[in-house]
Amino acid sequence: xxxxxxxxxxxxxxxxxxxxxxxxxxxxxxxxxxxxxxxxxxxxxxxxxxxxxxxxxxxxxxxxxxxxxxxxxxxxxxxxxxxxxxxxxxxxxxxxxxxxxxxxxxxxxxxxxxxxxxxxxxxxxxxxxxxxxxxxxxxxxxxxxxxxxxxxxxxxxxxxxxxxxxxxxxxxxxxxxxxxxxxxxxxxxxxxxxxxxxxxxxxxxxxxxxxxxxxxxxxxxxxxxxxxxxxxxxxxxxxxxxxxxxxxxxxxxxxxxxxxxxxxxxxxxxxxxxxxxxxxxxxxxxxxxxxxxxxxxxxxxxxxxxxxxxxxxxxxxxxxxxxxxxxxxxxxxxxxxxxxxxxxxxxxxxx
Amino acid sequence: xxxxxxxxxxxxxxxxxxxxxxxxxxxxxxxxxxxxxxxxxxxxxxxxxxxxxxxxxxxxxxxxxxxxxxxxxxxxxxxxxxxxxxxxxxxxxxxxxxxxxxxxxxxxxxxxxxxxxxxxxxxxxxxxxxxxxxxxxxxxxxxxxxxxxxxxxxxxxxxxxxxxxxxxxxxxxxxxxxxxxxxxxxxxxxxxxxxxxxxxxxxxxxxxxxxxxxxxxxxxxxxxxxxxxxxxxxxxxxxxxxxxxxxxxxxxxxxxxxxxxxxxxxxxxxxxxxxxxxxxxxxxxxxxxxxxxxxxxxxxxxxxxxxxxxxxxxxxxxxxxxxxxxxxxxxxxxxxxxxxxxxxxxxxxxxxxxxxxxxxxxxxxxxxxxxxxxxx
Numbered sequence: 001x002x003x004x005x006x007x008x009x010x011x012x013x014x015x016x017x018x019x020x021x022x023x024x025x026x027x028x029x030x031x032x033x034x035x036x037x038x039x040x041x042x043x044x045x046x047x048x049x050x051x052x053x054x055x056x057x058x059x060x061x062x063x064x065x066x067x068x069x070x071x072x073x074x075x076x077x078x079x080x081x082x083x084x085x086x087x088x089x090x091x092x093x094x095x096x097x098x099x100x101x102x103x104x105x106x107x108x109x110x111x112x113x114x115x116x117x118x119x120x121x122x123x124x125x126x127x128x129x130x131x132x133x134x135x136x137x138x139x140x141x142x143x144x145x146x147x148x149x150x151x152x153x154x155x156x157x158x159x160x161x162x163x164x165x166x167x168x169x170x171x172x173x174x175x176x177x178x179x180x181x182x183x184x185x186x187x188x189x190x191x192x193x194x195x196x197x198x199x200x201x202x203x204x205x206x207x208x209x210x211x212x213x214x215x216x217x218x219x220x221x222x223x224x225x226x227x228x229x230x231x232x233x234x235x236x237x238x239x240x241x242x243x244x245x246x247x248x249x250x251x252x253x254x255x256x257x258x259x260x261x262x263x264x265x266x267x268x269x270x271x272x273x274x275x276x277x278x279x280x281x282x283x284x285x286x287x288x289x290x291x292x293x294x295x296x297x298x299x300x301x302x303x304x305x306x307x308x309x310x311x312x313x314x315x316x317x318x319x320x321x322x323x324x325x326x327x328x329x330x331x332x333x334x335x336x337x338x339x340x341x342x343x344x345x346x347x348x349x350x351x
Numbered sequence: 352x353x354x355x356x357x358x359x360x361x362x363x364x365x366x367x368x369x370x371x372x373x374x375x376x377x378x379x380x381x382x383x384x385x386x387x388x389x390x391x392x393x394x395x396x397x398x399x400x401x402x403x404x405x406x407x408x409x410x411x412x413x414x415x416x417x418x419x420x421x422x423x424x425x426x427x428x429x430x431x432x433x434x435x436x437x438x439x440x441x442x443x444x445x446x447x448x449x450x451x452x453x454x455x456x457x458x459x460x461x462x463x464x465x466x467x468x469x470x471x472x473x474x475x476x477x478x479x480x481x482x483x484x485x486x487x488x489x490x491x492x493x494x495x496x497x498x499x500x501x502x503x504x505x506x507x508x509x510x511x512x513x514x515x516x517x518x519x520x521x522x523x524x525x526x527x528x529x530x531x532x533x534x535x536x537x538x539x540x541x542x543x544x545x546x547x548x549x550x551x552x553x554x555x556x557x558x559x560x561x562x563x564x565x566x567x568x569x570x571x572x573x574x575x576x577x578x579x580x581x582x583x584x585x586x587x588x589x590x591x592x593x594x595x596x597x598x599x600x601x602x603x604x605x606x607x608x609x610x611x612x613x614x615x616x617x618x619x620x621x622x623x624x625x626x627x628x629x630x631x632x633x634x635x636x637x638x639x640x641x642x643x644x645x646x647x648x649x650x651x652x653x654x655x656x657x658x659x660x661x662x663x664x665x666x667x668x669x670x671x672x673x674x675x676x677x678x679x680x681x682x683x684x685x686x687x688x689x690x691x692x693x694x695x696x697x698x699x700x701x702x703x704x705x706x707x708x709x710x711x712x713x714x715x716x717x718x719x720x721x722x723x724x725x726x727x
Contacts, residue, residue, distance in 0.1 A: 001353060001354065001355070001356065001357060001360070001421065001646070001649075001650050002352060002353045002650065003352065003353075003354065003646060003647045003650035003651070004352075004647075004650070004651070005352070006352075071352055225723050225724070225725065228725060229724070229725065229726065236726075237725075237726050239719075239725040239726055240725065240726040240727065242712075242716065244725070245715065245716060245719030245720070245723075245725050246712070246715040246716070246719065248719055248723055248725065249666070249714075249715035249716070249718035249719045249722075249723070250666065250715065252663065252718055252722060252723060253663050253666045253667050253670070253718070256644070256660075256663050257640050257641075257644050257663075257667050258640075260640065260643045260644035260646075260647045261639070261640045261643055261644075263352060263643070263647070264354060264643040264646075266352075267352045267353075267354060268354075271354075280639070282636075283635070283636045283639045283640065284640070286632075286633070286636045287636055287637070287640045331633070331636075332629065334632075334636070335628075335629045335632035335633050335636070336628075336629065336632070338632040338635060338636065339628040339629060339631065339632040342613055342617070342631075342632070342635065343613060343616045343617050343623070343628055343631065343632075344616075344617050346623070346625070346628050
């Protein structure tokens with residue numbers, strides 16, 4: 001029994017923390033919805049991301065990666081969440097894992113992982129799973145991507161399509177529409193997924209989004225607590241009032257419990273049998289989804305009127321969290337899947 | 352990161368499971384409201400102690416096995432999973448005495464405590480000192496010759512007081528010192544003249560609690576644990592110790608109840624609409640997260656003294672337990688309300704989780720001020 005990050009993971013977290021901080025620095029929130037910059041780093045910063053090996057984490061060492069565990073990747077993603085990093089790292093990590101598990105051409109995977117080629121992952125229109133057909137697909141976390149890749153596993157191919165950016169609620173990770181009129185700009189051969197590989201991929205995706213939710217909610221709480229220490233009303237810091245203290249205390253329960261859930265789910269994704277790992281990942285994602293929204297909404301409340309302005313950060317966190325909650329299924333989707341696995345089909349599912 | 356048992360823990364777990372398998376007669380549900388149930392509980396405690404599974408974390412010289420706290424958690428967890436009654440709730444008392452009492456007091460008290468041949472209760476709360484524990488007003492003032500203390504006052508919510516032989520009493524030994532510094536911890540023989548116990552019947556029908564009145568009760572000064580004025584320090588250590596291992600028992604017990612409900616839904620014995628299915632899944636999710644969180648807290652004890660972080664565990668446990676039992680009440684349907692009031696009591700009992708061991712409000716204040724650093 002050893003339930004803590006090891007020294008290497010802590011060092012890695014510090015390095016990604018610094019990188020994510022830089023990425024956040026260079027991004028302009030602007031003065032309103034019309035002047036916010038797209039969440040895409042310039043070539044120099046994207047090269048810096050690739051040079052840390054962040055994108056190639058899951059690849060074998062022979063492929064230029066570091067054969068990282070799911071937990072290692074989650075340690076990095078939590079830091080991206082802490083800074084609401086406005087760079088398409090998480091989407092790229094998901095695409096690379098999807099391509100890796102479907103045995104796509106190493107040259108393609110290597111080009112994306114080295115930062116030379118910018119490609120986006122595709123998700124179904126409900127954002128609840130990887131897209132399997134371009135007709136029902138958004139490009140996600142796609143700012144700066146030349147193309148979005150839809151892995152049509154049953155057809156044994158992956159196809160790349162041009163992307164048009166949409167006006168997504170999440171300011172730090174873009175959604176895009178695929179341009180289907182011109183057809184696929186390129187196709188690549190992939191293997192058909194085994195059932196186990198598909199489950200492992202889902203576990204990985206759920207864990208990564210849980211890690212991002214954790215990072216964002218940790219920052220939302222930290223900044224709100226600092227605000228409550230400094231902001232004075234009735235001659236005292238508002239953080240001395242029990243109403244604020246108790247709201248913040250429940251937020252810390254949410255954050256630390258989400259961390260405990262993430263650590264187990266990320267460990268399970270590599271170490272346990274697929275069905276067990278999937279239940280753990282669903283539990284962690286369900287808990288973090290429901291709790292992160294509570295924390296982000298509490299952050300706005302604690303910031304008061306300032307918390308409703310464009311220039312203050314709480315809306316950036318809430319936008320990212322509301323999107324993360326939906327990605328690969330919100331808590332209700334997870335509960336339905338868990339109930340299906342544990343309780344049988346039930347009346348509603350029989351029709 | 353590794354959530355699997357170390358080899359020696361796995362072996363300990365296997366041995367305990369084997370022992371439980373050999374004693375099905377001891378493993379039966381225990382109420383706490385009638386004489387037979389109390390006798391059965393005491394027999395269970397003594398059998399468990401005889402087999403070497405009580406306070407295993409105490410040093411061997413005091414009758415324990417010198418094992419880490421994680422083994423206490425294994426005991427709690429395995430008993431819960433087997434459907435056995437919980438272990439005797441004496442770990443925190445045993446540690447307080449082992450850590451602070453004089454050698455003479457340890458020699459006199461620990462054998463009976465650990466073998467469960469003598470039953471102990473804990474006299475902390477008072478009518479005027481609930482959440483505000485430092486406000487206890489029961490006094491234990493030195494008599495003129497200095498060899499005894501004279502105890503006067505009233506304790507309440509004293510678990511097991513009706514059938515206890517000893518009480519670990521927190522009382523004010525110095526009327527002049529400030530709040531915390533005047534408190535001492537004293538071992539009191541419950542047969543001493545001047546002690547009056549009155550049973551409290553709880554809303555669930557449980558009769559485990561009592562009020563205890565002390566009217567000029569004379570206690571030898573040798574029965575003070577540690578020094579005069581050390582009571583608060585000892586009490587804080589006990590409250591921190593109380594959490595952790597026992598939490599694994601809670602997780603196991605709620606898990607067993609939830610698993611039985613899931614089984615009934617799966618087989619069609621209990622109907623569940625979409626809303627109830629969703630709530631069952633949500634309750635299961637909460638319980639898993641609690642389990643992982645408590646395991647993390649326990650693992651941390653290997654290299655850190657338990658501190659205010661325990662309040663997070665309590666708050667999370669409260670959320671989960673109250674959600675699960677409310678779901679199970681609704682799952683049981685109107686029959687419970689119309690025909691089976693006893694089942695209502697298991698739900699009702701979950702409402703105590705946010706009150707005992709430090710209320711939800713006290714825990715939130717601890718988290719806000721001591722973990723988040725918000726100003727007093």
